Amino acid sequence: MSDERRAWLALSLARVATGPLAALLAEFGDADSIVRQNNKTLCRFGVSERAITSLASDSDDVLDAALSWAAEKDNHLIGANDENYPSLLRQLKDWPALLYLKGNADALHLPMLAIVGSRNPTRGGVDNARNFSTHLAKCGFSIGSGLAQGIDTAAHRGALDAAAPTVAVLGHGIDRVYPAANRELAHAITEHGALVSEYPLGTPPRREHFPARNRLISGLSLGVLVVEAAYRSGSLITARLAAEQGREVFAIPGSIHNPLARGCHRLLKDGAKLVESAADIIDELRPLVSHLRELESRENTKVSAVDERDADYQKLLGAMGFEPASADEIAAASGLTIDQVSSMLLILELEGEVAVLQGGRFSRLAKS
DSSP: OHHHHHHHHHHHHTTOOHHHHHHHHHHHOSHHHHHTSOHHHHHHTTOOHHHHHHHHHOOHHHHHHHHHHHTSTTEEEEETTSTTSOTTGGGSTTOOSEEEEEEOGGGGGSOEEEEEOOSSOOHHHHHHHHHHHHHHHHTTOEEEEOOOTTHHHHHHHHHHHTTOOEEEEOSSOTTSOSSGGGHHHHHHHHHHSEEEESSOTTOOOOTTHHHHHHHHHHHTOSEEEEOSOOSSOHHHHHHHHHHHTTOEEEEOOOOTTOGGGHHHHHHHHTTOEEOSSHHHHHHHHGGGOTTOOOOSOHHHHOOOTTTTOOHHHHHHHHHOOSSOEEHHHHHHHHTOOHHHHHHHHHHHHHTTSEEEETTTEEEEOOOO
16 A cells, blocks of 8 residues: 555656546556556556656655655545545546645545635625534535635634534645644644645645645535635636536625625626525535435524624614614714625625615614
8 A cells, every 4th residue: 555655646746647647547457557657658648758757757755755744643645546535526627646634534525515705805704604614514514615814714713613624725735834824723624624735745835726726625515605706816716616517606695885795796697506594505405415414493504694693793783773874874883894884784684684775775674
C-alpha cells in the first residue's frame, strides 16, 4: 500500500491529466503499475511530455516529505482508487488524482451542502449563512465551503455551532492557512470535519488556484447555496460549476438596493431555486439522500436568520410600529445601518412579520 500511495503522489505531482489517467487505470488497475510503464506506453495513452518528464524526475525528498506528513495524526493522502475517495468527485471530468486531508475523512462521505458567498457580506448575510448552516447541519448535512472570510467563515462556524462536520476546501497547500485570521477556525474544523486540498504541501495561495478549488467545493456537494454575491464574483463561478456538474443550485433573494443581492438575483433568473427557509433545500435534496434525519416537524425546518433573534432583530422590531415607515426611518430609529435594516426587513417579510407597502414603506404585522 505504501508503494501505491507513493505512486499516487508521483502522478499528482506530475499533474497527469484526468483523461489519460483514467485510461491508464482502466488498463493497468492501480497507480503503482502506471508509474512503472515506459515512456512510450505513457505517451500512447496521452500523457503529456511534460508529465512524463516530471514522473521521471520526481525528487524522492518531495515524496518522502509528503509521506512523512501523512504519517502524522489525522493526516491523510487519498488516491483516486482509495476507499476514502469521495464517489461524487469521481463523477467529475477533471477529478484530482490525490487529495490531501487533515481531520476526519468520514466527513467526506456525509451528504454535503456547500454554502458560499461574498467575502464582504452584510450583517444579514452573515446571519443567514450561519443560521442556515446550523439548521442544515442538524438535519444531517455536512457543510462545505472554502475557508474564506465572510460567508465561508459564517458557514463553517454555523456547522461548528451544531457540533457537526464541516469541510473546508483549500486553494493552497494543506500545511498553510489562508487567510491567516482563520487559523483558529481551521483548527476547529479539523476537530469536527476536515481540511482538503489537491495542491502539494507548501503551495502558496494563488489567484488562479481558486476557480479550480471551487470545482471541488461544488463537486463534493449535492447542492450549492449562494447567500450573498456581487454580480461578478467567485461564488457565481462555483454556482456555474455546480450546474455543469449536475448539482442543485440554490440562492437567497435580497433587497434590490443591496449590491450583494444582485448575484443571487442573477442566479434566480438563470434557474436557481429560490430559498426562503431550510425546508426548501431539504425538500429538494431529500430524494437524493436516503439517510437524512427526519425532522420533528416541518416548522423545525422553516427557519431563516430569525429563528433565534439576536439583539439587532429585537432592536429593529422595537423601533418599528404598526404605522408605515421607510427603511431610512427605521434605520434612524433603531441605530442600525441601512444595509442591516434592508436585509433584516426582507427576512421578516419572508417570515410574515413585516408587510411591504406602497412607496417602499414597511409595517409590522400583528401576530395571529
